Amino acid sequence: MRKRQRPARRAPISQVYFTVVGENKPGRVVLSLNDFTVPAAGIPLTIARKYDSLERSVNGDFGYGWSLGIYATRLAVAPDQSVTFTDPASGRRVNFGFTPRAYGGLMSFLYEAAYTGEQGVYGKLTDDGCGVLYQSGRQYRFTCSNTYAPT
Structure with a gap:
């Protein structure tokens, strides 16, 4: 006795193509934690940890995916030589x-x-x-x- 297989019927396929525009990455997780802030003459220095799931294979400052975020104050000098600090x-x-x-x-x-x-x-x-x-x-x-x- 031999078993004979019938060709499988193919179901119709419907395809939809789309493009994602922007910085949204489905499944990405970004987490920032401020450890402490030191007020220095009104211009604070903030030390923070940041986790990014896209960097999970990188051994950072606090382990895989973690990095140290130091938010340094930005300095801008105007044409009249005045100085602006931005936190x-x-x-x-x-x-x-x-x-x-x-x-x-x-x-x-x-x-x-x-x-x-x-x-x-x-x-x-x-x-x-x-x-x-x-x-x-x-x-x-x-x-x-x-x-x-x-x-």
Whole structure:
């Protein structure tokens, strides 16, 4: 006796193609945990841990998939040499206006770089001792003729 198999009937197939646009990754898990924040003169430094399931095969700072997130403050210098600090975690901005001070006396044409915080800012911004300035038009320059830049 032999068994004979009939050809299987094929069911109709319906296909739909679609494209996902954007950063959404189905199945992706991202988790951020703030461990601590140190307020430093009104400009906080935040230490955080971050887990990303797309990085699960990478042995990070705290194990597989985990990394250290340090949210450093961003610094921006305007054309008038005023400085703005932005905390990326909260979006808080702190502005310091560039207010150079004249040495006075016989050296009144020479200036020292100084910054004044906006109202309600109790922090202090100082220069790194990069030199004596003089005014040339609307710009302040080092005595070696380079344009002053706070960064």
